[in-house]
Amino acid sequence: MDNNPAENAIRPNIIGRKNWLFSVSESGADANAICLSLAETAKANGIDFYQYLAKVLSELPSLPIHQQPKILDCYLPWSKTIRESCAIAK
Template identity: 60%
Template sequence: MKQWSRVEACLKNPYLTPDNNVAENAIHPFATDRKNWLFSGYPRGAKSSATIYSLIETAKANGLNPYEY
């Protein structure tokens, strides 16, 4: 009830949406990979996987081709 003014703002402005799909879609691959890291075998393997994933996502966030980066 205390957020009603924000709900009204979303209803009045067609560019505002009351969802967080953009954020959820950005973290979905990470959540999937996190489950796969359970089977890395060793902590070093999990750390290596996380490092590689971080580099790939950083490249994507900066508009670079991860394979070329």
């Protein structure tokens, strides 16, 4: 047994560690962690991250997410609608 798949999955984060070591603030480090988590989750679900970001950033600002937080469920990387509209072309 080995853990090569796990090591390969975290390698980009380990290589970039030096770049992220000097986040200017705690808020910047939190934002970086959120973005990386979204990117890796999208990748794990077969989603094109650029298309995903474009969709989320163009549609979410006009939606009433504060009044209806359940709307966000439709924009998570594993939702059916996101998989249909942002899947990586094969």
